[in-house]
Amino acid sequence: MLQIPxxxxxxxxxxxxxxxxxxxxxxxxxxxEAHNDAVAAAEKAGFETAEQAADRALWPDFLPSGLxxxxxxxxxxxxxxAEVHVAxxxxxxxxxxxxxxxxxxxxxxxxxxxxxxxxxxxGELHVQIANPEEMATAVAAARKLATPVVTxxxxxQDDLEVTxxxxxxxxxxxxxxxxxxxxxxxxxSLEIIRRRVDEVGTREPxxxxxxxDRILIEVxxxxxxxxxxxxxxxxxxxxxxxxxxxxxxxxxAPGLGRExxxxxxxxxxxxxxxxxxxxxxxxxxxxxxxxxxxxRPAVSFRFNPTGARKxxxxxxxxxxxxxxxxxxxEVISAPVIQAHIAGGSGIITGNFTVEESTNLAxxxxxxxxxxGMTFLEERxxxxxLGQDSIEAGRIAAMVGLGAVVVFMIASYGLFxxxxxFALLINVALIFGVLSAIGGTLTLPGxxxxxxxxxxxxxxxxxxxxxxxEELRSARGPARAIEQGYQRAMSAxxxxxxxxxxxxxxxxxxxxxxxxxxxxxxxxGILTSVFTAIWVTRLFVVTWFQRRRPxxxxx
Amino acid sequence: MAFRLKLVPEKTSIDxxxxxxxxxxxxxxxxxxxxxxxxxxxxxxxxxxxxxxxxRTEATQPVDVGAYRAAIAPLDLGDVSISEVFDxxxxxxxxxxxxxxxxxxxxxxxxxxxxSAIEGALQAVDPSLGFEAVESVGPKVSGExxxxxIIAVASATxxxxxxxxxxxxxQFAVGAVAALVHDIMVTVxxxxxxxxxxxxAIIAALLTILGYSINDTVVVFDRLRENLxxxxxxxxxxxxxxxxxxxLSRTVMTSGTTLLALIALLVLGGDVIRGFVFAMTWGVxxxxxxxxxxxxxxxxxxxxxxxxxKPAPEGPEDARP
Numbered sequence: 014m015l016q017i018p019x020x021x022x023x024x025x026x027x028x029x030x031x032x033x034x035x036x037x038x039x040x041x042x043x044x045x046e047a048h049n050d051a052v053a054a055a056e057k058a059g060f061e062t063a064e065q066a067a068d069r070a071l072w073p074d075f076l077p078s079g080l081x082x083x084x085x086x087x088x089x090x091x092x093x094x095a096e097v098h099v100a101x102x103x104x105x106x107x108x109x110x111x112x113x114x115x116x117x118x119x120x121x122x123x124x125x126x127x128x129x130x131x132x133x134x135x136g137e138l139h140v141q142i143a144n145p146e147e148m149a150t151a152v153a154a155a156r157k158l159a160t161p162v163v164t165x166x167x168x169x170q171d172d173l174e175v176t177x178x179x180x181x182x183x184x185x186x187x188x189x190x191x192x193x194x195x196x197x198x199x200x201x202s203l204e205i206i207r208r209r210v211d212e213v214g215t216r217e218p219x220x221x222x223x224x225x226d227r228i229l230i231e232v233x234x235x236x237x238x239x240x241x242x243x244x245x246x247x248x249x250x251x252x253x254x255x256x257x258x259x260x261x262x263x264x265x266a267p268g269l270g271r272e273x274x275x276x277x278x279x280x281x282x283x284x285x286x287x288x289x290x291x292x293x294x295x296x297x298x299x300x301x302x303x304x305x306x307x308x309r310p311a312v313s314f315r316f317n318p319t320g321a322r323k324x325x326x327x328x329x330x331x332x333x334x335x336x337x338x339x340x341x342x343e344v345i346s347a348p349v350i351q352a353h354i355a356g357g358s359g360i361i362t363g364n365f366t367v368e369e370s371t372n373l374a375x376x377x378x379x380x381x382x383x384x385g386m387t388f389l390e391e392r393x394x395x396x397x398l399g400q401d402s403i404e405a406g407r408i409a410a411m412v413g414l415g416a417v418v419v420f421m422i423a424s425y426g427l428f429x430x431x432x433x434f435a436l437l438i439n440v441a442l443i444f445g446v447l448s449a450i451g452g453t454l455t456l457p458g459x460x461x462x463x464x465x466x467x468x469x470x471x472x473x474x475x476x477x478x479x480x481x482e483e484l485r486s487a488r489g490p491a492r493a494i495e496q497g498y499q500r501a502m503s504a505x506x507x508x509x510x511x512x513x514x515x516x517x518x519x520x521x522x523x524x525x526x527x528x529x530x531x532x533x534x535x536x537g538i539l540t541s542v543f544t545a546i547w548v549t550r551l552f553v554v555t556w557f558q559r560r561r562p563x564x565x566x567x
Numbered sequence: 568m569a570f571r572l573k574l575v576p577e578k579t580s581i582d583x584x585x586x587x588x589x590x591x592x593x594x595x596x597x598x599x600x601x602x603x604x605x606x607x608x609x610x611x612x613x614x615x616x617x618x619x620x621x622x623r624t625e626a627t628q629p630v631d632v633g634a635y636r637a638a639i640a641p642l643d644l645g646d647v648s649i650s651e652v653f654d655x656x657x658x659x660x661x662x663x664x665x666x667x668x669x670x671x672x673x674x675x676x677x678x679x680x681x682x683s684a685i686e687g688a689l690q691a692v693d694p695s696l697g698f699e700a701v702e703s704v705g706p707k708v709s710g711e712x713x714x715x716x717i718i719a720v721a722s723a724t725x726x727x728x729x730x731x732x733x734x735x736x737x738q739f740a741v742g743a744v745a746a747l748v749h750d751i752m753v754t755v756x757x758x759x760x761x762x763x764x765x766x767x768a769i770i771a772a773l774l775t776i777l778g779y780s781i782n783d784t785v786v787v788f789d790r791l792r793e794n795l796x797x798x799x800x801x802x803x804x805x806x807x808x809x810x811x812x813x814x815l816s817r818t819v820m821t822s823g824t825t826l827l828a829l830i831a832l833l834v835l836g837g838d839v840i841r842g843f844v845f846a847m848t849w850g851v852x853x854x855x856x857x858x859x860x861x862x863x864x865x866x867x868x869x870x871x872x873x874x875x876x877k878p879a880p881e882g883p884e885d886a887r888p
Binding site: 096387388389390394395401402406409410412413414417421423425426456457459460463464467468470471478481482485507508509510511514515518519522534 | 574577623707718723726730734770779813817820823832
């Protein structure tokens with residue numbers, strides 16, 4: 014009969030309590046945000062200022078502090094969609110290859126004769142050979158320049174494709190290398206952009222790859238998309254500097270023409286370096302994940318001709334000494350020079366995993382964007398407009414909620430009161446779940462909540478109407494309630510699953526505000542089914558067991 | 568017994584098929600009218616789908632559309648449309664205008680030079696002018712957004728079709744989807760007639776309407792399925808009428824509460840999402856109509872297999888004596 018086992022009651026009430034507690038921080042949004050910012054800043058810096066301590070005290074540590082993220086349309090900020098010209102990188106790569114190819118072919122001059130570069134399509138090298146009958150030798154020589162493509166998934170094709178046609182030697186990048194390069198180009202761009210955006214210290218920027226060659230950048234609180242564009246264009250500073258000594262004390266005064274810089278990897282490790290760099294990142298043309306002769310992950314890099322000469326001279330003179338690779342004032346690595354590095358390319362070994370060497374390669378190239386970018390879409394929302402929207406949404410939600418509750422009470426009396434109470438719990442649960450999963454609330458998302466408020470009572474209405482019908486067929490109140498819930502179930506389930514399907518499709522097809530709406534709608538469907546089926550039923554059953562009414566006034 | 572608000576009497580026995588040619592004909596006419604409206608007036612596509620730039624300005628001075636236009640005209644940006652935005656929540660000190668500039672050549676969004684030129688020219692007209700929101704979408708992205716939107720609406724419809732087919736019978740699925748297509752068409756039609764901005768958010772609203780309308784339809788179908796088992800020999804038409812009558816109170820209640828919440832948002836929610844909320848409000852009305860007057864009529868036409876001991880249905884159910 015009408016009974017809910019104790020353990021079920023405990024679970025229902027427990028979930029409701031958890032939802033309400035998780036939602037609570039959102040009522041004190043600014044306080045909790047200040048608290049969270051202070052905690053994050055202190056954690057990052059390793060110590061806490063008095064100001065941060067004051068902010069932290071605004072919200073007790075033991076309470077949940079998860080908040081619903083506010084989307085750009087509510088918080089204000091800048092949104093940019095950039096397209097990276099991945100093909101730029103192919104061209105640069107082939108241009109950089111030309112001196113090497115010329116040297117290699119010149120070594121075979123005795124057989125193949127004179128060589129001359131002739132114009133070809135972008136991203137290809139076309140070389141005219143004087144003795145076309147010796148083409149096989151030229152091709153073989155050029156193929157020696159190719160190296161296998163190294164990716165995280167394994168070793169595949171060679172990076173270069175060497176062919177011959179009409180007395181011309183043609184060198185182009187293989188398909189595998191192009192794909193690998195695209196990924197590298199995007200990764201590097203992401204990394205550079207992330208560093209740039211982090212530097213201005215805004216809250217939670219979103220920087221992510223979209224599709225094959227696009228990057229989405231969202232920075233809350235930034236004045237305009239133009240500002241963001243200017244920021245992304247700035248170049249990072251990479252230098253190669255001689256190491257004077259390891260384990261320097263940070264407080265000690267460095268010698269003349271020297272500086273003390275911290276290690277990026279090891280905390281509390283400082284290096285004393287010569288201030289004048291041997292080479293800078295401006296002279297680096299490429300850095301890629303690679304393997305050394307022992308098969309350990311490493312990073313290979315290449316300089317342009319001037320950088321190569323300077324680097325070659327320096328390494329020849331300082332074998333066995335360490336030199337530091339410095340990025341943004343931090344020593345990212347300080348390898349020991351193993352041998353004279355001529356030809357402008359070298360390899361950095363260390364205690365790397367494949368992933369680390371991939372990352373380091375990205376970092377090494379972080380000095381300059383590897384390819385140009387076009388901005389396809391940009392949106393700037395002023396913080397005031399967002400605040401107005403929040404205000405309007407809040408008022409509309411409250412009025413809507415009030416109207417629905419009054420309507421329900423007028424229609425169903427005591428049952429309407431219970432449904433109204435469940436509706437309040439439902440709204441709290443939506444915020445609780447969104448806070449817990451770190452969901453983003455957008456302006457359409459607020460509309461989604463208001464819509465959910467209207468639709469959430471649907472399941473209750475289905476049940477109540479059903480109970481009324483069962484009462485009419487002269488069943489006792491207990492039986493009517495039980496049957497009402499049981500029979501309304503399939504309609505509730507089918508109706509909500511179909512709505513859930515559309516929410517899921519919205520999530521996958523949409524982006525930004527629309528996606529926020531989809532998440533809110535989906536969460537709203539789940540919580541409203543939960544509150545209607547379990548929470549309201551718990552109320553009804555508890556009330557019924559206490560009062561044991563002979564008739565139901567519904 | 569205490570007072571109860573009853574929008575629908577306790578027991579109704581309305582014959583929803585009595586005027587089915589009028590109601591279904593009305594729906595059909597609306598769909599055709601919507602198609603014609605879209606063809607004649609076209610949709611007022613937002614920059615999401617057309618590319619271009621919108622600038623939302625706010626000033627303490629009243630908006631002077633003519634002066635704004637005169638200021639921007641020398642910049643030679645092609646088609647520029649300027650409109651004042653009204654909202655009951657704005658005070659006299661808040662004068663908002665929306666400026667739309669057509670997409671410039673190339674794949675890019677509006678360049679920084681053009682943007683600062685516009686902003687400079689406008690501020691020369693009214694120094695109190697602030698730029699609340701600037702959005703720019705290049706033609707390349709807008710083309711893709713149209714494609715994504717169409718795919719989203721189509722795949723949602725197909726997914727619902729499949730789900731209903733699995734849970735009920737294929738006739739129900741066809742009926743439900745016919746109702747959905749009706750809802751989408753009529754909503755798009757009103758956007759063409761009223762020339763409300765049609766952007767990505769409206770697509771989200773359309774999908775939500777799909778969800779709402781199917782929700783309503785499924786409730787009726789669920790009752791129909793139950794009654795089909797209960798009354799094995801009653802003609803299909805009568806079983807359907809019974810199902811709609813039995814669920815009528817619920818249909819009206821749910822539409823009522825949803826509309827209450829949406830109307831609150833429509834009036835108080837601010838001008839930024841008014842188009843979006845309008846689409847949903849309209850959609851709830853249309854969706855409720857279609858689940859009562861469109862979906863089940865189609866199912867009646869197609870007939871439902873009632874007796875599973877026989878291999879196949881013998882024509883439409885209500886044709887039997």
